[in-house]
Amino acid sequence: MPSESHYVSVAAVTHLGRVREKNEDAFVVADLTGGGLLDERSHARFDVGERGVLLAVSDGMGGAQAGEVASALVVETITREIAGAPLETPRDAALMEAVQRAHEAVRVHGERVQARMGATLTAVFVRAGRAYIAEVGDSRAYLLRGGAIAQVTHDQSMVQLLVDSGILKPEDASQSPMRNVILQAMGTPAGDRRCAQADGLR
Numbered sequence: 001m002p003s004e005s006h007y008v009s010v011a012a013v014t015h016l017g018r019v020r021e022k023n024e025d026a027f028v029v030a031d032l033t034g035g036g037l038l039d040e041r042s043h044a045r046f047d048v049g050e051r052g053v054l055l056a057v058s059d060g061m062g063g064a065q066a067g068e069v070a071s072a073l074v075v076e077t078i079t080r081e082i083a084g085a086p087l088e089t090p091r092d093a094a095l096m097e098a099v100q101r102a103h104e105a106v107r108v109h110g111e112r113v114q115a116r117m118g119a120t121l122t123a124v125f126v127r128a129g130r131a132y133i134a135e136v137g138d139s140r141a142y143l144l145r146g147g148a149i150a151q152v153t154h155d156q157s158m159v160q161l162l163v164d165s166g167i168l169k170p171e172d173a174s175q176s177p178m179r180n181v182i183l184q185a186m187g188t189p190a191g192d193r194r195c196a197q198a199d200g201l202r
Contacts, residue, residue: 006047010055022068023068024071025058025059025060028054028079029053029055031049032052033051051087052125056124057075057139060072060117061185069109077098077105078099078121081094081101082125091130099134099186103187119137121186122135135153136185158181
């Protein structure tokens, strides 16, 4: 009996926003079986083969010469590591290991060029009918299902910590002077404590 086939239909775009002068975002949408990549401002449909499909976005920090390098390093490293992982590696372990390697790549590069750099990360690894999500920082993943949208990641930020502790009301979070402070980031010492969580989602 043939196995059930799965596919992902994807569109991707990044935007400069209203504050920054340069876009420090990087993303990847990669068919790890067929080798296809989604180009900027494009959309595609990928069959989910035996190696799966990776979707990841990273927001760089540290200024134009550091932030954009950090985010590019993150998506390049995580893609390479997951694509090269043995097929028998558990999917959540493959994602976690790739995130850790990307974290180390940014840290080492920052030390080499003597620059403070870091990046956030949200990654979704789709394989065998299941999606695994990893997050570092305050980039978010949402699930749209049945006409309802729900946030499925939890910000690793000072504001979120204050909300969780009951010190700050959720409705006041966007106005907090601490709203840009994140507690973990790729490539920074804080990221060593817990680089990411990988949770499965059907």
